[in-house]
Amino acid sequence: MTSSPGIPLNTYRLRRRRLMRALKGGVAILPTSLERVRNADTHYPYRWDSHFHYLTGFEEPEAVLVLVGGRHSRSILFCRPRDQERELWEGIRLGPKAAPTRLGVDEAHSIERLDDCIVALLSDVPMVYTFMGEDRRWDERVTGWLARVRSHARSGVMAPSAIHDVRAILDEMRLVKDSHELRIMRHAARISATAHRRAMQVTRPGRHEYEIEAELLHEFCAQGARFPAYPSIVAGGRNGCILHYVENRSLLAEGDLLLIDAGCEYQGYASDITRTFPVNGKFTQAQQDLYEVVLAAQEAAIAAVAPGKPFQVYHEAALKVLVRGLIDLKLCRGTVSGVLESGEYRRFYMHRTGHWLGMDVHDVGAYRVEGRSRPLIPGMVLTVEPGLYVRPGKDVPKAFHHMGIRIEDDVVVTRQGREVLTGSAPKTVRDIEACMETLR
Numbered sequence: 001m002t003s004s005p006g007i008p009l010n011t012y013r014l015r016r017r018r019l020m021r022a023l024k025g026g027v028a029i030l031p032t033s034l035e036r037v038r039n040a041d042t043h044y045p046y047r048w049d050s051h052f053h054y055l056t057g058f059e060e061p062e063a064v065l066v067l068v069g070g071r072h073s074r075s076i077l078f079c080r081p082r083d084q085e086r087e088l089w090e091g092i093r094l095g096p097k098a099a100p101t102r103l104g105v106d107e108a109h110s111i112e113r114l115d116d117c118i119v120a121l122l123s124d125v126p127m128v129y130t131f132m133g134e135d136r137r138w139d140e141r142v143t144g145w146l147a148r149v150r151s152h153a154r155s156g157v158m159a160p161s162a163i164h165d166v167r168a169i170l171d172e173m174r175l176v177k178d179s180h181e182l183r184i185m186r187h188a189a190r191i192s193a194t195a196h197r198r199a200m201q202v203t204r205p206g207r208h209e210y211e212i213e214a215e216l217l218h219e220f221c222a223q224g225a226r227f228p229a230y231p232s233i234v235a236g237g238r239n240g241c242i243l244h245y246v247e248n249r250s251l252l253a254e255g256d257l258l259l260i261d262a263g264c265e266y267q268g269y270a271s272d273i274t275r276t277f278p279v280n281g282k283f284t285q286a287q288q289d290l291y292e293v294v295l296a297a298q299e300a301a302i303a304a305v306a307p308g309k310p311f312q313v314y315h316e317a318a319l320k321v322l323v324r325g326l327i328d329l330k331l332c333r334g335t336v337s338g339v340l341e342s343g344e345y346r347r348f349y350m351h352r353t354g355h356w357l358g359m360d361v362h363d364v365g366a367y368r369v370e371g372r373s374r375p376l377i378p379g380m381v382l383t384v385e386p387g388l389y390v391r392p393g394k395d396v397p398k399a400f401h402h403m404g405i406r407i408e409d410d411v412v413v414t415r416q417g418r419e420v421l422t423g424s425a426p427k428t429v430r431d432i433e434a435c436m437e438t439l440r
Contacts, residue, residue, distance in 0.1 A: 023069030175365030189421035195219035229270035240404025274408035281436035286399035293325030312373035
């Protein structure tokens with residue numbers, strides 16, 4: 001209901017002021033997420049809109065933030081009013097009266113007053129900034145408001161002449177994390193790393209994937225992270241070759257690998273870790289050979305993360321190592337340059353090496369600026385996650401069939417180079433086998 005304890009109240013004020021300066025006299029209207037029905041009268045667990053939360057720290061549904069730019073800039077929150085009957089069933093609401101003190105906004109009103117107030121707020125301003133193209137009902141509501149303002153033209157009122165997508169500004173603001181955000185993300189990373197270690201220690205043949213998922217969720221909740229940042233992937237054997245496998249129902253078999261891609265959300269920020277390890281606690285030679293290729297690719301990619309380097313560089317570093325390994329293991333044939341040019345490697349590696357990370361697991365921010373891969377700067381957080389996925393084929397050695405391996409860590413760009421946030425989760429063959437030693 002209040003600002004996240006990890007982010008000082010004044011930080012939210014500064015973020016709003018920064019956005020208001022960028023509005024150039026316009027008005028921004030930002031709704032939070034809608035509640036979503038799961039089935040019948042049951043809703044999915046509520047999760048606020050990340051942009052809205054970034055500016056307010058407010059976690060209740062049915063809320064809209066209005067930011068007025070220009071000389072008379074101010075922030076206005078429209079939220080649910082206090083209601084004793086509804087609060088008996090659904091929990092205490094903050095309410096408009098308490099919002100200015102608790103959230104640091106200049107004004108607050110009942111959400112029921114939004115339609116009545118909007119004409120005055122949008123009158124004689126040059127442009128409006130909001131989310132467009134994401135929710136048809138919201139788009140229609142915004143255009144309806146503009147039509148109402150235009151209907152007052154005879155009285156000398158001017159309507160905004162342009163609608164801009166406010167995400168163009170907010171995406172860039174969110175891309176570089178401040179010290180408060182990085183502190184939260186370090187903590188989220190530690191929780192998730194502990195959960196992965198726990199998963200390794202309880203994995204054994206004959207257990208179901210969902211049992212291991214339950215161990216991850218237990219660790220998340222036990223350390224204050226109520227929800228995963230995304231549906232956990234717990235993929236044994238051939239399921240590891242399905243990139244976004246989320247069924248998590250299969251039995252874990254002797255001799256198979258288990259690929260786990262899972263991370264918690266803590267105070268609104270995501271973590272994202274992937275580890276791959278043998279179900280029985282001991283790598284076969286073929287598993288180790290392929291695993292070492294992916295690990296070497298990840299180490300090369302992490303080493304390539306540094307301020308000033310283009311985002312694309314660390315993917316290219318991983319790709320070269322993966323292709324060299326595929327050739328050495330006779331999964332590809334030819335030279336490194338030849339395989340890269342032909343794209344033959346894409347049979348086994350079909351995704352990029354990482355993405356931005358923050359309030360969303362695939363966080364906001366452009367990867368290219370003016371047609372070029374954008375340079376990395378301190379405060380950016382990204383994942384580094386090369387992988388290899390080997391399906392059966394006539395030209396594929398049988399020892400590698402149905403083998404899916406991915407290794408992923410969260411990395412923040414620093415002035416000196418980089419900091420790996422998730423390094424405490426075991427990932428060398430030696431460390432993984434030592435962690436799982438209790439199984440034998």
